[in-house]
Amino acid sequence: MTPMPYPPARRDDQAEELHGIRVPDPYRWLEDPDDPATKEWLDAQQSLFTATLDTRPAFRDRIAELLRSGSVGVPVWRGKRSFFMRRTPDQEHSVLYTVDPDGTERVLIDPMALDPSGLTTLDSWQPDKEGRLLAYQISVGGDEESNVYVLDIGSGDRIDGPIDRCRYSPIAWLPGGEAFYYVRRLPASAVPAGEDQYHRRVFLHQVGAPSDEDVEIFGHGMEKTNYYGVGVSRDGRWLTISASRGTAPRNDLWMADLAASRPESPALVTVQEGVDAQTSLHFGRDGRLYVFTDRDAPRGRVCVTDPQRPGHEHWRDLIPEDPEAVLSDYAILDELGSPVMLVGWTRHAISEITVHDLATGAKTGDVPTPGLGTIGGIIERPEGGHEAWFSYTDNTTPPTIQRYDARTGQTTLWASSPGAVEVPAVKTEQVVYTSADGTEVHMLVISRPDTTGPRPTILYGYGGFGISMTPGYSASILTWVEAGGVYAIAQLRGGGEQGEEWHRAGMLAGKPRVYEDLHAAAEHLIATGVTTSATLGISGGSNGGLLVGAALTQRPDLYAAVVCSAPLLDMIRYERFGLGATWNVEYGSADVVEEFAWLWSYSPYHHVREGVSYPATLFSVFASDTRVHPMHAWKMCAALQHAQADPARPILLRNETEVGHGARAVSKSVDLAADQLSFLAQHTGLREG
Incomplete structure (x- = not known):
């Protein structure tokens, strides 16, 4: 085939020696968005993207329609x-x-x-x-x-x-x-x-x-x-201040009695300092101090103590750690003959709520929920009461708000998303597969109930910062599945699905386990006949962009297509840009010899090799992203375009202006999702849509 007309990108003999290793950086000039050469290159990349992408209007229309759920x-x-x-x-x-x-x-x-x-x-x-x-x-x-x-x-x-x-x-x-x-x-x-x-x-x-x-x-x-x-606190008496170094999974914690000291000079008392755990406080109307912590309990527990004795040595378990579920939330309902605590859990990323006697912690029942999905934000009235509200969603249900009445033990619908949409029928299976080191990993596999055999599949993952991949309404997923594809979400190490130990197994020196978990998920989907390597795409953003960036350099044979959004990819220089320095507690720092070795072992930008047939890859980045600098994708895109051996698998860059890492207008979300699905469909063989 005719080689892709990639915009020319100067390769400099730029390198620096770190800890005795020569670290090349031929595209460092792309780190400067104001350089005229960078601007010219970005304009040419956008033109190439527009000319090359086989845009599917049906995807855009269907995503927009499904988002009319509100x-x-x-x-x-x-x-x-x-x-x-x-x-x-x-x-x-x-x-x-x-x-x-x-x-x-x-x-x-x-x-x-x-x-x-x-x-x-x-x-x-x-x-x-x-x-x-x-x-x-x-x-x-x-x-x-x-x-x-x-x-x-x-x-x-x-x-x-x-x-x-x-x-x-x-x-x-x-x-x-x-x-x-x-x-x-x-x-x-x-x-x-x-x-x-x-x-x-x-x-x-x-x-x-x-x-x-x-x-x-x-x-x-x-x-x-x-x-x-x-x-x-709700009564205004107690001040709490917590501190964490960047995104570290631990915090120091102080409190002050504002009845005994002035608000502008609070007399802070240490609750926890220099301890490798996360802890937060809630001051009950009953005078007790409730402590939510993963100290000595990686899956979480709730303790109680007297506010005058907040130290760890005085904590008493109220809701002990569950060996199989992660404690995610709680609320207190105290306008009852016997006050209760509602406790939110996730069990393999599926939410549930239990009811406990507030005095003893003994379980007295369960809160009825609409299905096997995700519950968020158990909220009660600050002045106390017998009601609680929580959100609920699953793969086919737009967000709803449920109301629980502790007097009757009933859950009722309080509010629905305001738009009426026709949601396609899908089947969601939770499967378990084995990673390279023998660890069992869970994965949600979503498909149309009337399809079988190998189908174009998107494998999505994140695997970082203790963030859990839980079921939720997604217009993109539903659009892909309705068109005949399969969408799989792997609950990789580095996430929070199995508690803090699961997170720590995939951070710092353990980061390569996350990539092994993703490769094993892909191999499981292929071995069980869901898809083939020729019809398998992977997708991830932010830390998930690092995930798929590492995956495409480690196992280019395993994947047909990649969507890599707002990624970290130069792991040697990531701390110098955006909020990178706040993440060295998750990844490590190139300034430290041992940690440099971790980063150097997988840094995607530094593992691109000439003459390799890489998957078709779309980088989507956002010019106003102040969290993850788009230079990561710019440099990696240039490196892959230079190295790609297969002209049938393009390396493209979608560089969007006036949007950032997080929230955006719905129309911009629709355009982005439609372009990403169109690219994946084009290179995994999905014909509908």
């Missing part, structure tokens, strides 16, 4: 108001609503009203304890920078803000709505060059006062990559 979020109560998110069939973004004391429902924040272009996203929101004020955070163009504003809920007027540099900031209101704690980065002028994404601090803000007058509460002199959590 969505609905779990309600939150403050004072006499409730708050919730909802997206109707024709909306680009979810909208924040409130229900006033008289029952009137009205819009509080509509991102499209703020910005009709659709580029503004609502990142998070938090009403004050009385339900009178709302702190909310917005970003523009996908940059996730989060400016904080304050809204008067009654009038709808914006009364404070913007407060900038608040990416990933919690908001913890003090009673009365006059002040809140939050987390903010120091200004770039106050930190070393190149470190403006780090150096967070906890501040106290007085509503209406200039933010440069905010009092710094915590964080001075601590690790630059620390993330901080901050919370104030």
